[in-house]
Amino acid sequence: MVLILKNAKSIALLAAGLLFCALHAQKVSIDQLMTLKPVGIGTQKIIPYPGMIYLPMPFSSAEFKDVSQLADIPSPDRIHSVALVYTRFREVDTFNQPKLNFYRFQNLKKVYPVVFEDTSIQWKIMEQRQATEKVDAMKCFHGFIILLKNEPPKILIEKELSMMKSVIDSYHDSMTWVPEKIEWKVKRVKEETGSYLPVNKNKRKQGIRFSSSFLGMREKEYRTRKDSTIRKKSGGYFARKGHFDTTLFKNVHEYNFLISRRWSKKMAVVADVTGSMSPYSTQVMLWLKNRPEILQDGRFVFFNDGDAKPDMLKRIGSTGGIHFAASSYYDSVYMAMNRAMRAGTGGDIPENNIEAVLETLKHWPDTDTVLLIADNEASVKDINLLKNVKKPVSVMLCGATEKIHKDYIEIARVTGGRLFVLSTELAEIKKWQTGTEVKIRGKKFEYKNGELVRKRT
Numbered sequence: 001m002v003l004i005l006k007n008a009k010s011i012a013l014l015a016a017g018l019l020f021c022a023l024h025a026q027k028v029s030i031d032q033l034m035t036l037k038p039v040g041i042g043t044q045k046i047i048p049y050p051g052m053i054y055l056p057m058p059f060s061s062a063e064f065k066d067v068s069q070l071a072d073i074p075s076p077d078r079i080h081s082v083a084l085v086y087t088r089f090r091e092v093d094t095f096n097q098p099k100l101n102f103y104r105f106q107n108l109k110k111v112y113p114v115v116f117e118d119t120s121i122q123w124k125i126m127e128q129r130q131a132t133e134k135v136d137a138m139k140c141f142h143g144f145i146i147l148l149k150n151e152p153p154k155i156l157i158e159k160e161l162s163m164m165k166s167v168i169d170s171y172h173d174s175m176t177w178v179p180e181k182i183e184w185k186v187k188r189v190k191e192e193t194g195s196y197l198p199v200n201k202n203k204r205k206q207g208i209r210f211s212s213s214f215l216g217m218r219e220k221e222y223r224t225r226k227d228s229t230i231r232k233k234s235g236g237y238f239a240r241k242g243h244f245d246t247t248l249f250k251n252v253h254e255y256n257f258l259i260s261r262r263w264s265k266k267m268a269v270v271a272d273v274t275g276s277m278s279p280y281s282t283q284v285m286l287w288l289k290n291r292p293e294i295l296q297d298g299r300f301v302f303f304n305d306g307d308a309k310p311d312m313l314k315r316i317g318s319t320g321g322i323h324f325a326a327s328s329y330y331d332s333v334y335m336a337m338n339r340a341m342r343a344g345t346g347g348d349i350p351e352n353n354i355e356a357v358l359e360t361l362k363h364w365p366d367t368d369t370v371l372l373i374a375d376n377e378a379s380v381k382d383i384n385l386l387k388n389v390k391k392p393v394s395v396m397l398c399g400a401t402e403k404i405h406k407d408y409i410e411i412a413r414v415t416g417g418r419l420f421v422l423s424t425e426l427a428e429i430k431k432w433q434t435g436t437e438v439k440i441r442g443k444k445f446e447y448k449n450g451e452l453v454r455k456r457t
Helices: 008-017 030-034 068-072 097-111 154-169 201-205 253-260 278-290 292-297 330-343 353-363 383-388 406-415
Strands: 002-005 039-041 044-047 052-056 079-087 122-128 143-148 172-178 181-196 220-234 237-243 267-272 300-303 322-325 369-375 393-398 419-421 424-426 437-440 443-448 451-454
Touching: 030 097, 052 068, 079 097, 097 143, 154 278, 154 330, 237 278, 253 278, 253 393, 267 278, 267 353, 278 292, 278 330, 292 330, 300 330, 300 353, 322 330, 322 353, 353 369, 353 383, 353 406, 369 406, 383 406, 393 406, 406 419, 406 451, 424 437
Parallel strands: 039 122, 079 122, 267 300, 267 369, 369 393, 393 419
Antiparallel strands: 002 044, 052 143, 079 143, 172 237, 181 220, 300 322, 419 424, 437 443, 443 451
16 A cells, blocks of 8 residues: 655655664664654555555554454565554543554554564654544544565575576686787888889880980889888787676676776776666676776675665655675675665666765765666666766666667766667767667667667668
């Protein structure tokens, strides 16, 4: 079920209020809960919505009407938050609302005691203030609302992490000799042959040549030869080549591109680890195995769009789920990625990419560029915050086949970054106009309506 507030102020108060005070005792006591300050809201209605459990009570009563929805809670560790909701209206001035709240908490403990044993659960007391008559107050919801975390069963997360670990553990490298390659620059050089051309054109065609100019009447003969100079040398050195098991995912475009480039020492890597991003997160870790020098000034951030926060609590700019790894040690970065994946996998499809970038730049203000590793299938929920990003953001877009999402094109265009898609680098995005064509791995894409769409011929 979902909670619908009647006015914008109520929505704001709910979103702010449900960032509940974390209670750090070994167990949560009713006395502790009674110290929470009520948050005022308007009036609410209820409609069915997955992830919300309603335990209704009558007006001015501590008895439950129905607790059957408790059976819909898979386990207590899936609970994100609990809210006690009541109305401020009272029939007599002597009515004791705190006392009624106490009895309501007591009855919740009787029917579902385990909720008081998990100190990670957040709590809130919400006071409805719009009703000024008893008839209106009795129509309001009274009781408890339980919000479940936005996460898949832990077994699925552990399965993904196990797959990633098996690929990463299979990594080994070898040193291979890269032969020297020389790129020549060829130019044409005009030089004298030492002979003179006949005045008569027919004799010239016949190949007749003279050794003197005959009083300056004959022209010198010239010939053109090709002269080559070295434009560029490459190779002629030993390079580290990585080997790993690729049976669990076919394409390694991202890995190949990451290891092929030189990256700024002050670059921050911001990686989406929600949903289906595990094959690409694996390639990021393989890149660090192959290029350990990237870790020397490690700036790695993994984000999951809210740490399993229920979708209704996510607010633009403060969704959360951003995990930092400032370390020159591979294991620390790997643990941060694991921690971010276990904390949540996204929930709703749009992601908080820009919030993650802004938090990264706040954390490391001397960062000169950001590499955003993102999911092409997920839109950017906070794209309106892009105006606040003051550093170049290049986007490595994962899972792109037929279209390149307009949000990521916009990020690169506005910030002066680049797009990396299927081992292809796309630059000068600001110059793109409707109809501009680009090639990605030999396939033509056309820029229109803010996105790149594959052309069919």
